[in-house]
Amino acid sequence: MRLKIAVLAGDGIGPEVTHQATNILRAVAELGGHEFTFVEGLIGGIAITETGSPLPTATLDAALECDAVLLGAVGDNKFNALPPDKRPEAGLLQIRQALGGFANLRPSIAYTALSESSPLRPEVTKDVDILFVRELLGGLYFGAPRWWDRESNEAINTMRYTRDEIVRVARVAFELASKRRQKVTSVDKANVLEVSQLWRATVTEVSKDYPSVTLEHQLVDSMAMHIMNIPRNFDVVLTENLFGDILSDEAGVITGSLGMLPSATIGGAVNLYEPVHGSAPDIAGTGKANPLGAILTAAMILRHSANLEQDARAVELAVNKVLDAGYRTADIARGQQPGQTPVSTEEMGKLVHQALAESIDRRQAMHAV
Numbered sequence: 001m002r003l004k005i006a007v008l009a010g011d012g013i014g015p016e017v018t019h020q021a022t023n024i025l026r027a028v029a030e031l032g033g034h035e036f037t038f039v040e041g042l043i044g045g046i047a048i049t050e051t052g053s054p055l056p057t058a059t060l061d062a063a064l065e066c067d068a069v070l071l072g073a074v075g076d077n078k079f080n081a082l083p084p085d086k087r088p089e090a091g092l093l094q095i096r097q098a099l100g101g102f103a104n105l106r107p108s109i110a111y112t113a114l115s116e117s118s119p120l121r122p123e124v125t126k127d128v129d130i131l132f133v134r135e136l137l138g139g140l141y142f143g144a145p146r147w148w149d150r151e152s153n154e155a156i157n158t159m160r161y162t163r164d165e166i167v168r169v170a171r172v173a174f175e176l177a178s179k180r181r182q183k184v185t186s187v188d189k190a191n192v193l194e195v196s197q198l199w200r201a202t203v204t205e206v207s208k209d210y211p212s213v214t215l216e217h218q219l220v221d222s223m224a225m226h227i228m229n230i231p232r233n234f235d236v237v238l239t240e241n242l243f244g245d246i247l248s249d250e251a252g253v254i255t256g257s258l259g260m261l262p263s264a265t266i267g268g269a270v271n272l273y274e275p276v277h278g279s280a281p282d283i284a285g286t287g288k289a290n291p292l293g294a295i296l297t298a299a300m301i302l303r304h305s306a307n308l309e310q311d312a313r314a315v316e317l318a319v320n321k322v323l324d325a326g327y328r329t330a331d332i333a334r335g336q337q338p339g340q341t342p343v344s345t346e347e348m349g350k351l352v353h354q355a356l357a358e359s360i361d362r363r364q365a366m367h368a369v
């Protein structure tokens with residue numbers, strides 16, 4: 001299997017966690033006899049500093065020629081005073097738009113070993129396996145008009161969706177639900193917003209093509225409560241861009257940390273893979289970043305861009321094994337056994353690498369018999 005991956009590490013902890021994710025991909029390639037090549041590019045604050053643009057043309061051109069894009073995170077406090085279109089985050093929005101993926105898949109799985117890492121009680125997080133399907137190219141992040149008039153002290157952003165944009169992402173959610181627990185929860189604010197009324201009517205219409213899948217609608221405000229209260233009730237959660245951004249970060253509480261969450265964006269010219277978290281300037285450079293979200297994102301590359309399901313599962317099992325053995329980065333160290341201390345970003349990466357090598361060796365030995 002050949003795969004060309006653009007690696008855009010970005011800012012803050014982006015390079016730290018991306019390094020561990022690419023190490024895992026290199027290991028999969030080596031152990032499985034695959035040929036993965038990595039093309040590095042600049043994005044975000046580092047790209048502004050080095051080229052003046054948050055998404056240099058060279059980066060976008062390289063990304064468009066690859067089979068997949070692995071992105072770390074963007075964002076640096078030193079650019080906070082800049083207008084949105086000049087900030088590092090603009091580079092991320094531009095590349096999302098250029099690659100064209102509209103369905104951002106954000107799995108939120110509560111690992112049994114981490115039941116003490118979440119502030120929620122273990123009986124609340126037990127068996128939680130939610131898949132957020134977040135629309136990624138519409139809504140407030142992209143709608144026009146958008147401006148801030150500093151004279152009149154007035155600002156505007158626009159939440160806009162067309163029926164077609166809703167249909168295509170809804171289909172992804174229903175297809176995925178039909179292979180899971182047959183339930184879609186669509187989240188909107190249809191009691192107040194016209195955009196949400198269109199969203200709800202369109203999702204209801206699409207649901208008729210999937211009679212085996214149950215559809216329920218929830219308003220976003222009470223959904224934020226339900227998801228903490230009985231997260232096990234949810235299978236696929238379908239929602240628009242901003243609501244999905246917020247709810248999927250909230251789900252980090254169920255899994256123990258935002259640092260545990262991976263994502264894949266599908267449906268465009270090139271799939272885009274990013275951990276859910278940002279550049280975490282508060283811990284950048286300290287070795288405290290949890291690389292598991294990025295490593296699980298690498299597993300999603302294997303699944304969605306390389307069709308290597310067995311290897312994707314091997315990476316996920318390796319993560320599980322390391323957690324079962326009691327290893328924790330600082331963010332998930334709550335409830336760690338007395339006497340155990342948190343491991344660094346690099347140590348966690350090495351532990352997953354070791355567990356992965358052992359499981360792939362075992363698989364190969366079984367095939368050789």
Ligand SMILES: NC(=O)C1=CN([C@@H]2O[C@H](COP(=O)(O)OP(=O)(O)OC[C@H]3O[C@@H](n4cnc5c(N)ncnc54)[C@H](O)[C@@H]3O)[C@@H](O)[C@H]2O)C=CC1
Binds near residue numbers: 017073076257279282
């Ligand atoms: N995809 C992207 O590139 C995103 C970028 N951002 C940018 O990141 C910067 C920081 O934003 P925040 O709101 O602080 O969100 P954040 O996700 O960077 O961090 C939120 C909190 O979670 C912790 N955290 C995040 N990832 C972690 C990991 N892997 N291991 C351990 N702890 C982790 C951080 O230390 C922080 O306390 C901003 O500039 C923001 O715009 C935010 C979200 C997504």
Ligand SMILES: CC(C)CC(=O)C(=O)O
Binds near residue numbers: 089092093245276
């Ligand atoms: C443009 C980003 C910083 C938005 C975000 O937080 C995300 O996509 O998770």
Ligand SMILES: [Mg+2]
Binds near residue numbers: 245246249276
């Ligand atoms: Mg976010």
